[in-house]
Amino acid sequence: MISLFFKMKTLFLGLALCLTFVGETLAQNTIQLKEYFRELKQVDVTIAGQPYTFLFDTGGGQTFVSPEVAQKIGRQPYGSATAFRMNGEMFRYQKLDSVEIRVDNVPLFHVTVGVWDLMSILPEGLPKVDGVISLKSFQDRIVTVDLAASRLQIETSATLRKQQGRLTLLPSRFANGLDGSELTIFLGIPHQDRSYWFLLDTGNISEVLLSHQTASGWGLQSDTTVQRTALNPIAIQLGRRKLVSKAAAENIIYDGVLNYDVIRQTRMTINFPAGQVWMH
The missing domain is CATH 2.40.70 (Cathepsin D, subunit A; domain 1)
Structure with a gap:
């Protein structure tokens, strides 16, 4: 009887480890990239329970929320940061600390985000976007960028x-x-x-x-x-x-x-x- 107990225990332990490994292997999340303008892509995000539309841009450097979003979530931007566009143009922006942005169903915590109105540099007549999701949002993740399939795949180490x-x-x-x-x-x-x-x-x-x-x-x-x-x-x-x-x-x-x-x-x-x- 004792021998049977230990055999059953070993079996269940092995099964649990197997399921854990399978779970780690399959535990991926997909973020859909949607059409914005020409080849530019946008993503659906949620901040403090409210939905927004952000541009996805791997060259963006910083993840940004608009001043309007900062106001809606009751946060006061502070400080100053400086960045350069690829043509050498310098611009400054303010910051917010400790912001969680859910992209589709993927929660991404940001120690700092920039506060900047992207619409100020986009051509008139384009649909409104409320911010930018950059590579900064994924700094502690493993991500597959698949533009042909219009998606980002959150990978695991497995x-x-x-x-x-x-x-x-x-x-x-x-x-x-x-x-x-x-x-x-x-x-x-x-x-x-x-x-x-x-x-x-x-x-x-x-x-x-x-x-x-x-x-x-x-x-x-x-x-x-x-x-x-x-x-x-x-x-x-x-x-x-x-x-x-x-x-x-x-x-x-x-x-x-x-x-x-x-x-x-x-x-x-x-x-x-x-x-x-x-x-x-």
Whole structure:
């Protein structure tokens, strides 16, 4: 009888461990990306029980709520932070601390968010958005960005391990902005034994952008003029693949900026805690 008891106990313990492992493997959440304008994507979010619409932008640096949202949740913005747009334009914004934003059904706690009116820079006539979800929102998560399927997949360490043998690790840099509160990713693009660092930017719905210095170094233009220059389509080397897109040279502060079109051609799993970007 005692022997049977221990056998049953061992069986149930093994079953429990198995279910725990399966639960960890399958415990994924999907965030749907919805159409906003052209290729720009929006997501449904909830803050303090109220629904809002936010733009999804991997190049945004900071996650922002509008001043109107800050007022609705009864919070007073404070302080000042400084950021730069890709053209070098500086802008300042205020902050809020300790804000939970639920994106679809995924709760994302933010130690700090920015307070800024995105509509102030968007063309007139576009639908209202109440803020921006950036990569900063996922800084303690593992996320697969799948633009072709219009979704973000929240991974677990187990689901990543299961796929990792089929993935390619990309050279990457995780940047935190001037005061350490932002989060953007730059991918290393090899060219003639050198690495050029391009911003990962789903919000760039035009061409792949190269600085004039990069375009000149790649032999795509003869000088480093300050005028925007349309280029022939180029092949961007990412891992073992070459992804083709229209391109332009522009006066930007980075080596280059990847666009929606290139990012859509692949899936990328970003392991934020480990500082790694894997390409499918």
